[in-house]
Amino acid sequence: MQSPAAFSYAHLKDVQPEEKDWARLRAVIETRLTPEQLTALAEPQRIFPMQRSVLAVHWHPEFVPMDVIATRIQRMFPNAEDTLIIPTQHNELLEFGPYSGVEVDCYSRGFDQKVQLLLHFRTERVREAHTLRSMLEHTRRYRASQLLDFIHAIVHPESEILFLAARETGVSAELIQWIRTHVRKIQIMIEAMYDEIPRDSLKNKILRDYFDALLEDETEERIDQAQNFLSHVKRLVKERFPLHYFYRTSEIIEEARALGAGIVIPHPEQFWPILLADYDVDGFETWNPQSQRYTPFLITSLGRANQCLGFGRRQKLIFMGDDTHMGEKVKDAAKRHPEKSNREIGWQPAWEDLEIAKRVILAGMTRETVIREYRERLHG
Numbered sequence: 001m002q003s004p005a006a007f008s009y010a011h012l013k014d015v016q017p018e019e020k021d022w023a024r025l026r027a028v029i030e031t032r033l034t035p036e037q038l039t040a041l042a043e044p045q046r047i048f049p050m051q052r053s054v055l056a057v058h059w060h061p062e063f064v065p066m067d068v069i070a071t072r073i074q075r076m077f078p079n080a081e082d083t084l085i086i087p088t089q090h091n092e093l094l095e096f097g098p099y100s101g102v103e104v105d106c107y108s109r110g111f112d113q114k115v116q117l118l119l120h121f122r123t124e125r126v127r128e129a130h131t132l133r134s135m136l137e138h139t140r141r142y143r144a145s146q147l148l149d150f151i152h153a154i155v156h157p158e159s160e161i162l163f164l165a166a167r168e169t170g171v172s173a174e175l176i177q178w179i180r181t182h183v184r185k186i187q188i189m190i191e192a193m194y195d196e197i198p199r200d201s202l203k204n205k206i207l208r209d210y211f212d213a214l215l216e217d218e219t220e221e222r223i224d225q226a227q228n229f230l231s232h233v234k235r236l237v238k239e240r241f242p243l244h245y246f247y248r249t250s251e252i253i254e255e256a257r258a259l260g261a262g263i264v265i266p267h268p269e270q271f272w273p274i275l276l277a278d279y280d281v282d283g284f285e286t287w288n289p290q291s292q293r294y295t296p297f298l299i300t301s302l303g304r305a306n307q308c309l310g311f312g313r314r315q316k317l318i319f320m321g322d323d324t325h326m327g328e329k330v331k332d333a334a335k336r337h338p339e340k341s342n343r344e345i346g347w348q349p350a351w352e353d354l355e356i357a358k359r360v361i362l363a364g365m366t367r368e369t370v371i372r373e374y375r376e377r378l379h380g
Contacts (some may be wrong), residue, residue, distance in 0.1 A: 011177060012155065017185040025189050028209045029201040031063035037330060042068050044076040048347065053368050054083040056346040057101065058118055058266055058285060058321030061087050063200055066096055069326065073345055084371045085346065086120045091140035092199075093133060095123050099378070103266065105139055107246040108274060114243050115271040117281070118264040118321075119256045122378055132255050135247055142245050144202040150237050151190075151207070154183045154230075161240070165232040171225055179211075179226050186210055200327075204234055253280055262378050264319050267291045268298060275301075282377060283317030283370075287350040289343055290323065295350065296359055303363025314377075317370050318360055320348035 017025075033041070041064055054077050061069055066087075073085065086101040087094045093102045101120045108115050126132065153161040166176060186207065190197065211226050256263060257280065265274055266285040275284070285291070286298040299318055306315040324343040328336055350356045351367050360366065 012180060012184045015181055015184045015188070017189050021185050022189060024213045025186065025206075025210060028206060028213060029197050031198045031201065033064070033330065038065070038068055041326070041329060042071040042075070044072050044344065046076065046344065046347070048077055049079050051077050051346075052079060052081045053371055054080045054085060054346040055320070055348075055367055055371050056083075056085045056322060056324075057120055057264060057319065057374075058088050058103070058288070059324040059345045060089055060103075060326065061094060062089070062325060062327035063198065064326040064330070066094075069345065070096075076344060077346060082368065082371055083346075084375055088118050088120075089200075091136050091143055093119075093121075093126060093129075093136055098123055100126050102136060104136060104252055105143055105246055106249045106252045107243045108249045108271075108277065109244075110277060111274075112243070113271065113274075114246060115249055115274050116266055117249065117252060117256075118266050118285075119252075120262040120264070120374075120378060121256075121259055125260045129259055132259060135252070135255060139246060140199070144199075146237065146241055147202055147204055147206060149241065150204050150234055151183055151187045153233055153237050154180055155187055161233055161236045164236055165229055168232050169225075169229050171229050175222070175225060176229070179229060182211070182214070183207065207234075249274075249277075249279060260378070260380070262374055264317075266321055266323075269294045281316070282314070282374065283319050285319045285321045287320040287348065287356070288323050289339065291321075292350075295356060299356065299359040299363055303359075306364065315364075317374060318363060318365050319370065320350045320367075322346065322348050 054073070056073075073083075074080075077083075084099075085096060086099040087096050088101045088103040090103050091105060093100055099120060100123045101118065104117050104119060105114055106117060107113075121129075153159045156162070162176075190206075207230055208227065211223055211230065214226075215223050253263060263279075263281040264283050264285060265271065265279075265281055267288060267290075268275060268284050268286070269291045284298060284302060286302070287295045302316050302318055309315060322343050322345060324345045325340055326345075328341040328343075331341070351360075
């Protein structure tokens with residue numbers, strides 16, 4: 001356990017950001033793209049000329065313009081004959097041609113856990129969806145408040161989380177003091193420029209990206225240690241984040257269904273109890289770049305469950321999600337998350353995996369049949 005002196009507020013009360021600190025934070029939150037960046041984003045690094053069907057219902061445009069994304073997709077799949085492409089920004093409903101979508105955080109009270117839902121709509125049905133949009137805005141603002149809790153947990157001298165993270169990581173008192181000094185600067189700057197910060201930038205990753213930017217003045221080892229400490233704090237903050245302020249899963253589903261939504265549960269291995277809840281959803285994401293552990297099991301289980309459906313009940317569809325974050329592709333190569341930056345909208349290699357493909361066929365589906373069936377549901 002670190003000395004209490006490491007957590008005092010005394011060395012923070014006189015901290016003030018310098019000009020280079022302001023410049024660093026502005027660079028971190030910048031979402032305007034240069035013409036050169038837009039040109040590069042429109043050019044995919046990989047081309048898939050053999051892929052005729054493109055299913056992409058779990059991806060995040062972030063601050064990249066939709067027309068640039070559309071060009072990138074067209075160039076990536078030059079011979080595509082059938083596509084279903086719907087964006088799912090976190091808690092923000094966005095439009096891509098005839099379809100709109102969102103990935104929404106909600107609360108399943110039965111097993112006291114936050115879960116996420118992918119909601120997909122025909123765009124014409126949600127142009128005047130005032131209630132849903134208000135629910136999403138409430139959720140977005142509440143979710144963004146976690147950043148303030150994250151900062152408070154580091155800066156406040158009586159934070160239990162600070163002590164726990166120090167014990168778990170074993171970092172020195174000197175490093176903790178250095179981290180807290182920079183986080184205090186971030187806190188001051190965010191408070192001063194809160195209204196001008198792009199809404200998509202008010203996330204926990206502000207701290208991660210800011211400390212990555214400190215590599216200009218610090219060693220890689222020091223930044224790695226700081227990031228490890230910040231990751232532990234973030235995890236502890238998330239574990240303590242009150243969930244009852246989110247809308248209940250059933251409330252989100254009811255409102256979405258009233259607007260003709262299709263509903264898919266992503267990351268089921270993270271929210272596995274939701275598989276037992278029998279929610280009114282259209283399907284499950286059985287593969288994701290960060291959720292692959294139970295892919296064969298989930299596909300087989302869905303196939304068996306569909307065989308036991310009663311008369312008139314629709315089968316649950318099998319989805320694969322690329323979970324692409326377009327903002328990762330804008331960062332300097334050295335600062336990109338290696339795994340996330342390689343994801344591409346509509347590219348889910350699990351469909352071509354021979355073992356997985358066999359299980360999908362035995363479950364009575366293919367990518368083509370899922371596209372056709374889900375589109376029919378959205379237009380039903």
